[in-house]
Amino acid sequence: MNNKLLVLGTIAYDSIESPSGAVKKILGGCATYIGLSASKFKTSCCLVSIVGEDFENSYFKLFESNGVDTSGVHFVSNEKTFFWSGRYLDNFNDRITIETQLNVLTKFKPVVPNKFLDASIVLLGNLDPNLQLDVLNQMKNPKFVIMDTMNFWIEGYRTKLDEIISKVDLISVNEEEARQLTDSLSIIDSAKKLQAMGPKNVIIKKGEHGAILFCDKKIFQVPAFPLKKIFDPTGAGDSFIGGFAGSLSEKKQLSFQAMKTAAVKGSAIASFTVQQFGTKELENLTFRKLNKRIKEFKSLTNFEI
Amino acid sequence: MNNKLLVLGTIAYDSIESPSGAVKKILGGCATYIGLSASKFKTSCCLVSIVGEDFENSYFKLFESNGVDTSGVHFVSNEKTFFWSGRYLDNFNDRITIETQLNVLTKFKPVVPNKFLDASIVLLGNLDPNLQLDVLNQMKNPKFVIMDTMNFWIEGYRTKLDEIISKVDLISVNEEEARQLTDSLSIIDSAKKLQAMGPKNVIIKKGEHGAILFCDKKIFQVPAFPLKKIFDPTGAGDSFIGGFAGSLSEKKQLSFQAMKTAAVKGSAIASFTVQQFGTKELENLTFRKLNKRIKEFKSLTNFEI
Numbered sequence: 069m070n071n072k073l074l075v076l077g078t079i080a081y082d083s084i085e086s087p088s089g090a091v092k093k094i095l096g097g098c099a100t101y102i103g104l105s106a107s108k109f110k111t112s113c114c115l116v117s118i119v120g121e122d123f124e125n126s127y128f129k130l131f132e133s134n135g136v137d138t139s140g141v142h143f144v145s146n147e148k149t150f151f152w153s154g155r156y157l158d159n160f161n162d163r164i165t166i167e168t169q170l171n172v173l174t175k176f177k178p179v180v181p182n183k184f185l186d187a188s189i190v191l192l193g194n195l196d197p198n199l200q201l202d203v204l205n206q207m208k209n210p211k212f213v214i215m216d217t218m219n220f221w222i223e224g225y226r227t228k229l230d231e232i233i234s235k236v237d238l239i240s241v242n243e244e245e246a247r248q249l250t251d252s253l254s255i256i257d258s259a260k261k262l263q264a265m266g267p268k269n270v271i272i273k274k275g276e277h278g279a280i281l282f283c284d285k286k287i288f289q290v291p292a293f294p295l296k297k298i299f300d301p302t303g304a305g306d307s308f309i310g311g312f313a314g315s316l317s318e319k320k321q322l323s324f325q326a327m328k329t330a331a332v333k334g335s336a337i338a339s340f341t342v343q344q345f346g347t348k349e350l351e352n353l354t355f356r357k358l359n360k361r362i363k364e365f366k367s368l369t370n371f372e373i
Numbered sequence: 374m375n376n377k378l379l380v381l382g383t384i385a386y387d388s389i390e391s392p393s394g395a396v397k398k399i400l401g402g403c404a405t406y407i408g409l410s411a412s413k414f415k416t417s418c419c420l421v422s423i424v425g426e427d428f429e430n431s432y433f434k435l436f437e438s439n440g441v442d443t444s445g446v447h448f449v450s451n452e453k454t455f456f457w458s459g460r461y462l463d464n465f466n467d468r469i470t471i472e473t474q475l476n477v478l479t480k481f482k483p484v485v486p487n488k489f490l491d492a493s494i495v496l497l498g499n500l501d502p503n504l505q506l507d508v509l510n511q512m513k514n515p516k517f518v519i520m521d522t523m524n525f526w527i528e529g530y531r532t533k534l535d536e537i538i539s540k541v542d543l544i545s546v547n548e549e550e551a552r553q554l555t556d557s558l559s560i561i562d563s564a565k566k567l568q569a570m571g572p573k574n575v576i577i578k579k580g581e582h583g584a585i586l587f588c589d590k591k592i593f594q595v596p597a598f599p600l601k602k603i604f605d606p607t608g609a610g611d612s613f614i615g616g617f618a619g620s621l622s623e624k625k626q627l628s629f630q631a632m633k634t635a636a637v638k639g640s641a642i643a644s645f646t647v648q649q650f651g652t653k654e655l656e657n658l659t660f661r662k663l664n665k666r667i668k669e670f671k672s673l674t675n676f677e678i
């Protein structure tokens with residue numbers, strides 16, 4: 069197993085409103101959050117994505133200064149970068165999309181750079197299942213394939229989605245997506261049904277309530293860090309899975325124990341992401357701050373019997 | 374510190390409908406669930422409550438065979454026992470009350486038996502804050518006072534409620550009640566505001582997502598046991614706090630460490646309660662089964678960093 073991590077996903081401009089404020093046209097997209105989160109670990113992470121000519125060069129520099137390889141990010145002239153705008157309602161659990169401009173995303177034909185064709189871990193971020201399959205087919209014998217998805221693909225692309233789900237080792241979805249995929253109200257039942265569809269490992273994300281990791285028949289409760297104030301939940305799930313994949317890649321281990329640790333580290337990173345709009349907090353996140361929080365997770369959940 | 378636990382609360386007949394079935398006129402009430410849960414520990418637990426002449430003698434025997442002292446349960450002729458009926462909706466998180474017959478409860482003048490006036494731990498279950506104050510005033514120098522409440526008392530009895538809150542060591546409420554009491558959306562903020570009202574210790578219950586325990590500035594995430602199927606959430610919160618108080622009473626310790634352990638044990642007991650209608654699962658709960666589940670909680674939350 070090598071420490072290469074190949075990430076497929078979007079790079080976007082986001083405009084976001086939340087009860088804590090509003091921002092316009094900031095750096096976003098699942099590949100962005102995944103890459104910046106994975107870069108907190110000793111992994112060689114490469115993004116496969118696409119941007120338009122309005123994409124600022126400083127953002128490429130941001131990725132590279134964090135050790136994130138952008139050789140798989142296609143730059144297209146005469147097109148604009150994918151744009152999303154949304155609003156979070158009072159409780160931060162409901163989100164409405166105000167506008168989606170696919171722009172350059174409609175032309176996306178992902179190509180995995182040669183250097184990363186042998187990556188041991190592949191993370192297929194939330195995107196068209198056809199593109200997820202395309203990237204997976206390019207890879208040479210990956211050891212561990214992780215995928216994310218969302219309601220849009222569940223509703224309109226079910227056949228292709230089921231095909232990619234059958235081929236991955238871990239699927240990471242939120243509670244609502246798990247219910248939609250399995251037509252079940254019980255989270256345990258949903259996880260079992262998802263496992264029966266292919267992946268031996270399932271993560272069900274529960275926002276402020278953490279997540280649950282299912283590995284075969286074993287279960288782990290991933291805590292969420294209790295925060296006094298949230299600014300922007302955008303990218304929390306991507307930060308979580310990016311940190312999770314980064315931690316596994318650094319350790320070069322795929323045991324239940326390694327996944328438990330990875331899940332806690334992913335949750336710790338996500339707890340920083342939501343404390344500012346966009347990627348700001350992630351950009352400023354030092355190893356010292358991250359390690360301190362990971363230790364706080366330990367005291368938050370540790371008990372004697 | 375002695376191992377006496379004095380519990381104030383209701384004993385009731387419940388009729389319950391849930392997506393998993395329906396039952397009529399079964400044993401219920403917060404004192405019932407608290408007492409039966411506390412009885413899983415080496416504690417001397419006494420209930421202060423009231424029942425009518427329709428209350429079956431076999432239920433007194435049930436309490437006594439579980440070591441729960443009923444000398445503080447007032448039996449009233451020519452009156453009926455408090456009755457509640459309700460329905461749980463599809464997700465088990467919403468509950469509607471179909472009918473409440475206060476019956477004998479309107480005559481309740483709680484009297485703490487002499488033998489328990491010196492109990493070290495007092496648990497004031499969800500009831501009229503005037504009765505909670507009345508019982509607290511009868512006690513001789515209790516070491517640790519725990520209280521529960523609900524929206525009905527928050528809306529209509531706020532002054533008295535604030536008075537009792539200011540006098541207890543721990544308040545245990547659910548998320549919604551915490552928000553209502555503190556006018557805050559953030560769970561952390563709510564807990565701080567509740568602490569400012571008096572109790573140094575706060576538990577905020579989150580149903581299937583577990584609970585959070587706040588002791589001064591320390592925080593502990595209490596996990597919930599992931600269950601495939603729930604039958605009846607009635608009494609889950611009472612089982613939790615009953616187990617919590619029972620565990621503290623057995624250990625005769627009030628440290629953060631002891632409270633963390635107590636919270637996990639309370640959560641373990643509650644996870645049994647919801648697996649059957651009413652008190653059935655609690656009645657059949659052996660120490661072996663309980664200890665096995667408590668160990669499962671450990672593996673569910675334990676990780677290495």
